[in-house]
Amino acid sequence: MIAHRGTSLVELLVVLALLSVMVLAGAQLVVHSMELLGATGRAVRNPLVVHVTSRLRHDVQEAVAVQTIEWVWSEDPLILVKHDGTIVSVGLEDGDLVREKTDGSGGLPDRRVILRGVTSWWWRSPVADVVDLNITYLVNPAPERQVSRDVGYGLERRQENLRFAIRGGGGGTRW
């Protein structure tokens, strides 16, 4: 006579426990990967930095000249002269990147902080129509290291190297 032996309750519970552990571990990885995706998006296209670099790009490209040419890297404010006489100055003040725009009407300048957490600001004009910018600012860590941290914890430095050509008013020979 063949004895048939079924699964005992203990064996069933052990299997269920193992499966639960595996599902929990897998769910944790899925959650981690979703958080990573969000962090990646924030890090790669930080909207504030994209906006600031876009503003600087337009300022330099629309200028007709740099007021004081610096052939070597300078920490002083970059002063740009536009075709309508408007003066735009960009410089570092107490960790803030400040943009000041003064038109020829004699009114008060439009002064704004365009980026906070800036640790260094350098610019140069290697040739007359080119401006190089070097900005270092604080950001949240890279996504894979940021994901398990609270926002703002352990900030890292990030450096932008930008080169723009001065074009002046529309339609000129520098376009």
Added chain:
Amino acid sequence: MAIVVAAGFLDVHMSAARRLEARSDLVRAAETVLESVRGGTLPLVSGDVDLSDEFQPLSSIRVQTRVAVTARNPTGLFTVQVKAWAMVRSEDMVVTITTQVWRP
């Protein structure tokens, strides 16, 4: 099974992150070349460009750049095509920007 699937998700997201960073670097490299040509730092001629002094990528890729210049009508108008490329996770990634430059 769940762990394998989740690990796959994680790898895809890591790969996406690297590729996004690399693409951002390539666009900035191409822009740097283009602005150098437009500003006169680089000559308006075709050829490979070494950007090691002017551009440092934010990600750990080695960017290579090349400029192709084609004369157009009227005289003084040029089409400038800048190509920036790099190897990202064993795949070639290429960014190309084409514009016109007026040098009468």
